[in-house]
Amino acid sequence: MANTAAEKLRSMIPAAGAMAYxxxxxxxxxxxxxxxxxxSFGRLALAAxxxxxxxxxxxxGLACAYWRTKAEPxxxxxxxxxxxxxxxxxxxxxxxxxxxxxxxxxxVSDELVWVAGWAxxxxxxxxxGEQERPAGSAAIAPSIAKWRVTHGVAAxxxxxxxxxxxxxxxxxxLGPEVHAAVMKMGRTVYRSPMVEPILVGLMLFQVAVGMRLxxxxxxxxxxxxxxxxxxxxxxxxxxxxxxxxxALVSARAVHHIDTNWAWxxxxxxxxxxxxxxxxxxxxxxxxxxxxxxxxxxxxxxxxIAHGVAATVANRIWATGLAAGGLVAIAIMSGLCGIRI
Numbered sequence: 001m002a003n004t005a006a007e008k009l010r011s012m013i014p015a016a017g018a019m020a021y022x023x024x025x026x027x028x029x030x031x032x033x034x035x036x037x038x039x040s041f042g043r044l045a046l047a048a049x050x051x052x053x054x055x056x057x058x059x060x061g062l063a064c065a066y067w068r069t070k071a072e073p074x075x076x077x078x079x080x081x082x083x084x085x086x087x088x089x090x091x092x093x094x095x096x097x098x099x100x101x102x103x104x105x106x107x108v109s110d111e112l113v114w115v116a117g118w119a120x121x122x123x124x125x126x127x128x129g130e131q132e133r134p135a136g137s138a139a140i141a142p143s144i145a146k147w148r149v150t151h152g153v154a155a156x157x158x159x160x161x162x163x164x165x166x167x168x169x170x171x172x173x174l175g176p177e178v179h180a181a182v183m184k185m186g187r188t189v190y191r192s193p194m195v196e197p198i199l200v201g202l203m204l205f206q207v208a209v210g211m212r213l214x215x216x217x218x219x220x221x222x223x224x225x226x227x228x229x230x231x232x233x234x235x236x237x238x239x240x241x242x243x244x245x246x247a248l249v250s251a252r253a254v255h256h257i258d259t260n261w262a263w264x265x266x267x268x269x270x271x272x273x274x275x276x277x278x279x280x281x282x283x284x285x286x287x288x289x290x291x292x293x294x295x296x297x298x299x300x301x302x303x304i305a306h307g308v309a310a311t312v313a314n315r316i317w318a319t320g321l322a323a324g325g326l327v328a329i330a331i332m333s334g335l336c337g338i339r340i
Contacts, residue, residue: 011068011080012122014061014087019118021090022111022279024054029275054091055282058235061087065218066227079125082218086121088231089238091283096242098276099250144216151209152298154202161190161199162291166327169264169288172334176261183260203244207237225317229297232290239287265335272336281332288328289321296320 031047032039064084068077097117098110164186172179190199210233217230251257261267264284266277300317304310 008076008080008126011064011083011125014064014084015118015122015125017057017060018087018090019115021054021057022094022114024050025278025282026275028054029273029278032272034273051281055285057090057282058088058231058286061085061090062227062231065231066222066224069222069227075128076125078219079128082215083121083125085214085218085231085234089235091279091286092235092238092242095279095283096238096245098279099242099246103245103250103254144213147209147213151206151213152302154206154209155295155298158199158202158206159295164190166288166291166331169331169334170327172261172265173330173338173340175339176265179261200244200248203240207240210234210237225297225300225314229294229301232294232297235286235290236294239283239290242283243287265337270337281336284335285328285332288331289324292324292327293321296324 028047028050031043031050061084065081065088068081068084094110094114097114101108101110101113168179168182168186171182189195214230214233214237217226222230247259251259251263257263265271266274266280269277271277271281296317296319299320300313303313303316
């Protein structure tokens with residue numbers, strides 16, 4: 001694949017999609033805003049398309065990252081590939097931008113900062129010098145094998161908390177009171193002075209190790225399964241950092257807000273009708289999906305390594321992705337007001 005000017009511009013498509021992400025959310029909010037008058041079918045369809053497009057924000061990045069693994073090895077291709085991977089994490093990164101500007105008390109539009117940041121990233125990819133070059137997987141795998149094992153072991157421990165947390169959110173279908181009662185019991189464990197620092201430390205450790213693995217693997221040829229595993233891991237790294245910043249720093253430490261159901265659901269306005277909080281819908285939904293899908297990707301690799309047929313492992317992987325999608329829809333439906 002020749003690095004012509006047109007080809008280089010095409011490599012910016014995922015970044016352009018990331019730049020457009022906030023404006024899709026703005027269009028959704030305008031479509032559902034009561035100030036726009038009675039809801040019509042056209043407005044409802046427009047709102048649905050905008051929210052669907054925003055939630056599908058990671059797809060161009062995944063597709064481009066996969067396509068760029070087939071390109072000729074060069075520093076530009078590696079930068080373009082990594083930019084594509086970064087664009088997958090647009091939803092949590094946009095939340096982090098908004099919360100971060102608020103914490104720093106910087107009176108600048110988060111959308112302006114967002115577009116400027118991605119424009120700077122594009123310029124770096126287009127005009128950066130010749131530095132690191134893509135490497136073969138054979139040269140990479142031995143050097144990071146121990147980190148993969150450590151990453152998996154830490155994930156097994158964190159999975160206990162994740163399973164409880166997702167189950168607790170699913171109980172939102174029964175009402176905020178049920179969610180609060182279960183959460184109160186869980187907090188006696190995961191917010192205890194001994195457990196919470198360990199849990200937070202493990203989360204940050206996973207982010208650091210995961211980014212190390214993603215950085216190395218992103219420079220090697222990869223099939224679609226590997227690309228998805230890297231991309232979902234990058235999303236989760238951004239999601240974890242963003243969620244810790246929102247919950248621990250902004251809500252608990254700075255504003256002294258209880259991170260309960262009302263906080264998560266954007267009460268009293270709600271996630272859907274608030275111009276700022278609508279960004280949390282794709283952020284949360286994709287976070288739930290990718291945490292389960294990333295686990296399914298890791299399980300697929302373990303199964304194949306232990307002699308399970310690739311066709312069987314691939315079916316288990318696909319089932320994990322489908323389950324992740326259903327759980328994400330169920331949790332977001334509860335946060336947006338649906339009850340049994």
